[in-house]
Amino acid sequence: MSSFLFNEIERLKRIFNNVPAGIEVYDRKGVLIDINLKGLEIFGVESSSLVLGISILENPNLPNVVLSNISTFLTLPEQDKRDFANENFRDSFSFEYSFDRVFSKKYYKTLYKKESKYISSKIECYFNDNGIFEDLIMIFLDETDRYQEQLELKKFKLMFDNISSFGKVGIMEHNIEEDTFIANEQWFENFGVLKSVKTDLEEVYKYLSMEDRLWIKSNYKSVPFERIPLNTIREKQFEVRVDGKSHWIKCVWLLFKNEYGDNVILGSSIDVTEFVEATNRAKESENLKTKFLENITHEIHTPLNVIVGFSQLLVDTEDLDEKMEYNRIITENNKILVKLINNILDYSKMEAGITKVENEYFDVSALAYDLFEVFKIQNEKCLTCNFLSNQESIIIYSDKNKIRDILNNLLNNAFKFTSEGFVELKMDDLGQEVRIGIVDSGIGIGKEQQRKIFDRFYKLNDFAQGSGLGLSIAHKLVNLMGGNLRINSELGKGSEFYFILPKKRD
Ligand code: ADP
Numbered sequence: 001m002s003s004f005l006f007n008e009i010e011r012l013k014r015i016f017n018n019v020p021a022g023i024e025v026y027d028r029k030g031v032l033i034d035i036n037l038k039g040l041e042i043f044g045v046e047s048s049s050l051v052l053g054i055s056i057l058e059n060p061n062l063p064n065v066v067l068s069n070i071s072t073f074l075t076l077p078e079q080d081k082r083d084f085a086n087e088n089f090r091d092s093f094s095f096e097y098s099f100d101r102v103f104s105k106k107y108y109k110t111l112y113k114k115e116s117k118y119i120s121s122k123i124e125c126y127f128n129d130n131g132i133f134e135d136l137i138m139i140f141l142d143e144t145d146r147y148q149e150q151l152e153l154k155k156f157k158l159m160f161d162n163i164s165s166f167g168k169v170g171i172m173e174h175n176i177e178e179d180t181f182i183a184n185e186q187w188f189e190n191f192g193v194l195k196s197v198k199t200d201l202e203e204v205y206k207y208l209s210m211e212d213r214l215w216i217k218s219n220y221k222s223v224p225f226e227r228i229p230l231n232t233i234r235e236k237q238f239e240v241r242v243d244g245k246s247h248w249i250k251c252v253w254l255l256f257k258n259e260y261g262d263n264v265i266l267g268s269s270i271d272v273t274e275f276v277e278a279t280n281r282a283k284e285s286e287n288l289k290t291k292f293l294e295n296i297t298h299e300i301h302t303p304l305n306v307i308v309g310f311s312q313l314l315v316d317t318e319d320l321d322e323k324m325e326y327n328r329i330i331t332e333n334n335k336i337l338v339k340l341i342n343n344i345l346d347y348s349k350m351e352a353g354i355t356k357v358e359n360e361y362f363d364v365s366a367l368a369y370d371l372f373e374v375f376k377i378q379n380e381k382c383l384t385c386n387f388l389s390n391q392e393s394i395i396i397y398s399d400k401n402k403i404r405d406i407l408n409n410l411l412n413n414a415f416k417f418t419s420e421g422f423v424e425l426k427m428d429d430l431g432q433e434v435r436i437g438i439v440d441s442g443i444g445i446g447k448e449q450q451r452k453i454f455d456r457f458y459k460l461n462d463f464a465q466g467s468g469l470g471l472s473i474a475h476k477l478v479n480l481m482g483g484n485l486r487i488n489s490e491l492g493k494g495s496e497f498y499f500i501l502p503k504k505r506d
Contacts, residue, residue, distance in 0.1 A: 022140035028133060030056040030074050042119070042142045044099065044111035051108045056136070060101040066093060070123070070136070081125070081133045089123040094143065118147035161185065168271035170249075177262040190249045190269045192242040207240045237272065247273040285455075292457035292467065299340055299467055303333035343469040346405075347456065350476050357399045357480055359505070364434060365394040365427050368407055372425045375411050383418055389427035394434050397504040402477045406485075409470045410438040410497045418442030421494070430500070437498035445489040453487060471497075481505070 016023060022039030026032055032054050035045075045051050056062075057071055069088045076084055097119045099112035120143050126135040161184065164171065170187030174180070181201065188195045192207040205213055215236065234253045239246050253267045307330055314326040349355045369387055376385045407425075414423045421441025428435040445453060445460065452458050454475040459468040471485075478485040478499045489495035 022142070024056075024138045024140070026056050026136040026138070028074070028135075030070065030136065032056065033135075039140065042117070042140055043097075043102075043108075045108060046111065054108055056138070058105070058107060060105045060107055061095065061097045063093065063095050066095075066123075073125075073136075078132060082127060082131065085123075085125040089125060092120055092122040094118065094120040117142055117144045119143065165189075170267075170269040172267045172269075174265040174267070175258070175262050176264065187267075187269055190240070190271055192240045192247075207242050208238050209241070212236075212238050237276075247271060248276040288455065288457040288468075295457075295459075296340075296344070296467055300337070303337040303340075306330070306333040307337070340467055343467055343473060346473050347469050350473065355477075355480065357402070359397050359399055361395055361397050362400045363393045364396050364398070364403060364436070365389045365391060365429075367400060367404060368425055368427055368436065371404060371407050371411065375415060375423070379415070381415070381419060383415065383420070384422035386422060386424040388424065389429075391427070391429040394427060394429045395503075396434055396501065398481055398501060402481060403501075406474045406477050406499075407436070407438070409474045413470065413497075414438050414440035414442065414495075418494070426498075433500050433502050435498060435500045437496050439494065439496040441494040444491040444493050444495055445487065446491045450487050450489060454485065 017037045019036070020038060022042040023034075023036045024032055024039055025034040032052055035048050035051060040046070040048060040051075043051070057067065057074075059067065062070075073081060073084050073088070095118075097117045099110055099116065100114050102108065102110055103113065120141045122139045124137040124139065125133060126137060128134050163169070164184055164186045168186060168190065170184060170190040172181065172183035172187045183195075185195055188204065191204055193204055201216075202213075205216055208216070234255070235251065237248055237250045240249055248271070249269050250272045251267055251269045253265050255263070255265055258264045310326045310330050310333075314323060314330065317323055317326070346355075369389070372385065372387050379385060411423070411425070418440040419442070422439075423441075424437075424439040426435075426437040426439065428437075449460055453460075454471050456472040457468040458472070459466065474497075475485045478501070481501055482505050483499040483501040485497065485499045487495060487497050
């Protein structure tokens with residue numbers, strides 16, 4: 001052999017042994033005839049003599065398709081081999097390499113035991129100058145570390161996504177220099193859009209008000225980085241309005257320079273709808289309370305002044321007709337005052353949780369009928385009064401006094417807010433339950449106000465007489481007895497307040 005050829009072979013051998021990939025060479029029958037150092041290291045083999053001679057077709061780890069392709073290839077007639085190889089061994093492939101399987105199949109002796117590696121591999125076929133197939137070469141890369149890292153990354157991403165969707169936390173990063181925008185799914189969800197809108201910022205923020213979108217443009221998209229100190233934090237709460245429904249998102253942005261010196265905005269957004277709604281409710285309740293206190297002073301003073309004034313007149317006058325009229329006025333205002341004070345006391349008791357339910361057997365239809373008769377007598381506006389019951393008597397086991405109070409309140413309102421037409425009291429025996437409805441053809445209540453009607457101190461008209469506690473008390477009492485007070489109403493047409501009670505409760 002010439003020294004040139006010798007040097008060339010030595011050089012190739014050095015390359016063969018020092019490339020950072022495992023290389024195996026199999027002969028025409030698929031028998032291993034050579035393996036480089038990296039190959040021995042990857043498979044934990046101490047010396048090549050321990051593996052030379054094994055057949056590739058017995059490899060317990062190669063994917064089945066690969067094995068069957070190799071098997072087909074080795075048995076194909078010479079002239080078909082090249083085409084087959086070009087077609088089937090073109091792509092690299094990855095697979096899990098289990099040393100446990102190597103051990104149990106006694107494939108070869110390895111230092112590894114139970115562990116697995118993640119290998120990516122490529123098959124090359126060597127054809128000599130005459131086009132005859134000589135060797136099958138397998139190249140291996142140990143991707144275990146990379147695979148583990150990817151796995152960890154995937155797990156972390158999953159965990160991060162779970163946390164962010166659980167807490168509704170959106171995260172985004174906008175690199176101003178490169179104009180790249182990346183964000184997690186929740187960021188888009190918080191703004192009511194789909195992730196597919198990607199980097200089209202106009203689209204991402206399309207459900208914000210015009211004013212907020214302008215704010216974003218001037219404060220966020222085109223940040224005057226040269227004029228603001230780095231690490232500046234900006235905060236803003238946005239109302240996101242999709243299909244007429246609002247939710248609130250609070251955003252925090254940090255402006256900073258990343259490790260490459262690029263100006264970057266890092267943002268987080270969180271859904272604060274529940275918090276905003278609770279705050280609004282608290283504010284509304286606070287306003288109502290203030291209004292109530294102002295109102296109650298007026299409500300108490302008016303009948304009290306009337307009572308005091310007319311009592312004096314009653315003493316002073318000798319005229320019998322006048323006496324009777326003053327007496328009527330005093331009695332009426334007494335009633336108003338007593339009702340007001342009772343309402344306040346009832347409500348306070350309920351708020352304190354000391355209202356007791358005292359059940360007894362009684363005929364609720366008879367109770368309603370008797371009460372309705374009293375209202376009929378006082379029916380000054382001459383409204384048509386209908387009492388309808390599908391059973392003559394409906395016996396229930398419930399709190400009679402509370403039902404009387406509820407009916408009293410609802411009937412009182414029905415007569416108060418109806419100037420012409422009718423008031424109807426409807427009883428329906430439903431078997432296990434009883435439905436009680438009070439219908440009127442009065443002023444009715446608009447949809448928006450129906451939602452608030454059972455709130456304490458709520459009055460549709462601030463000048464209407466009363467504390468605005470009656471319905472709230474009735475609602476709570478019905479709840480206490482296992483029912484729910486509901487309303488059907490149309491503005492200008494009338495209302496129905498109804499509730500369904502179980503006939504007997506444990
Ligand atoms: P109050 O205790 O002052 O009588 P309520 O809580 O019973 O107050 O009622 C609250 C408000 O609901 C009333 O001021 C009135 O505006 C409205 N309302 C109640 N019942 C009716 C009804 N049948 N028709 C129209 N409005 C009603």
